[in-house]
Amino acid sequence: MSSERAAAPYTNSAGLRVAVGPLAGPTICRVVSMLAGRAGCPLDRLDDALLICDAIIDHAPAHVRDGRIALEVTVSDTSLELRLGPLTSSGAEAILAAAIIPGIGNVLTQVSDRAVVLPAHDGERLLLGLDFAPARPSGGPVGLAR
Amino acid sequence: MLPARAENIAVVRHALGALGDVGALDDQTLADARLAVTEACANVVVHAYPETTDGSLEVRADVDEDRLQVTVRDHGEGILSGGQDAWLGLALIGALADSVQLGRDEDQCTEVRMTFRLPRAHPEGSAGSAA
Numbered sequence: 001m002s003s004e005r006a007a008a009p010y011t012n013s014a015g016l017r018v019a020v021g022p023l024a025g026p027t028i029c030r031v032v033s034m035l036a037g038r039a040g041c042p043l044d045r046l047d048d049a050l051l052i053c054d055a056i057i058d059h060a061p062a063h064v065r066d067g068r069i070a071l072e073v074t075v076s077d078t079s080l081e082l083r084l085g086p087l088t089s090s091g092a093e094a095i096l097a098a099a100i101i102p103g104i105g106n107v108l109t110q111v112s113d114r115a116v117v118l119p120a121h122d123g124e125r126l127l128l129g130l131d132f133a134p135a136r137p138s139g140g141p142v143g144l145a146r
Numbered sequence: 147m148l149p150a151r152a153e154n155i156a157v158v159r160h161a162l163g164a165l166g167d168v169g170a171l172d173d174q175t176l177a178d179a180r181l182a183v184t185e186a187c188a189n190v191v192v193h194a195y196p197e198t199t200d201g202s203l204e205v206r207a208d209v210d211e212d213r214l215q216v217t218v219r220d221h222g223e224g225i226l227s228g229g230q231d232a233w234l235g236l237a238l239i240g241a242l243a244d245s246v247q248l249g250r251d252e253d254q255c256t257e258v259r260m261t262f263r264l265p266r267a268h269p270e271g272s273a274g275s276a277a
């Protein structure tokens with residue numbers, strides 16, 4: 001019997017607001033790695049994503065507006081996007097600039113496929129995107145029945 | 147905030163583990179909190195949005211020196227609409243948490259607020275996270 005049907009593209013997302021402090025790093029890295037893993041993100045790109053998270057955790061606290069790091073994580077079967085903000089004015093540029101390592105260059109722009117500063121009325125955002133090849137056929141959502 | 151999908155219950159569970167990473171919670175409290183929050187999130191996934199697959203699941207965790215408070219919210223019918231299985235889940239949450247508040251907030255969101263007393267003070271101060 002051949003009853004193949006086109007699977008819907010996989011997408012998932014999470015909105016995080018984490019207080020600046022010791023919990024920020026573990027919380028952000030855990031959520032990003034979990035979402036990336038479930039999206040089929042290959043390990044090398046997962047490493048890149050966590051490197052970006054480390055840079056965010058190191059540099060974002062000086063540029064957040066309310067003592068909390070706000071991060072939107074969006075994954076599909078071909079990409080992972082981190083949208084950081086709202087940030088203070090010029091905060092996104094400052095975070096990008098802080099990622100420059102002498103002799104290596106800008107870690108954030110080299111590791112990510114997209115690094116874009118997005119202006120917004122309530123504070124700018126920094127968009128960092130990673131692309132990857134789909135690792136598996138898209139599946140439906142995991143079921144839960146009671 | 148996440149889509150109210152079964153797979154995201156695991157994301158919430160994993161995120162709560164961050165509280166253990168920084169020593170904010172002892173192992174027993176963390177295990178209790180994870181199980182209780184799993185039940186609350188499962189109730190949202192199963193019962194909150196019977197008419198749509200686009201609902202959201204909000205989880206907020208606040209920890210201070212002597213307690214962990216976790217609030218699970220939805221914008222649907224929530225646990226209040228569930229049948230006996232939902233109330234079994236609530237009973238389990240009640241057994242694990244030191245206190246449970248159930249109701250609707252000022253935005254008419256259904257929320258389950260669980261408080262876990264911590265057996266000792268910890269040095270990290272207060273921190274909050276939401277997934």
